[in-house]
Amino acid sequence: MASRELKDTETAEGATATVLAMDGIAVVVNPANTTADLSVDQIKSIYTGEATVWADVQ
Numbered sequence: 001m002a003s004r005e006l007k008d009t010e011t012a013e014g015a016t017a018t019v020l021a022m023d024g025i026a027v028v029v030n031p032a033n034t035t036a037d038l039s040v041d042q043i044k045s046i047y048t049g050e051a052t053v054w055a056d057v058q
Contacts, residue, residue: 006017027043029035033054045051 001020006015011017025043025047027038027046035058038057042051042057046057051057
């Protein structure tokens, strides 16, 4: 079990990768920061640190 891709040395030794699950992300917004919806690009900017204040995604 690993949460990363296998290294070349690991696959060379016979290890094989099998995907068991994909990660999920829940976006929780403070009620004071109302929004009807957020685009995937807006959410990405929040998680990558590009958007650091709420005004950056409105």
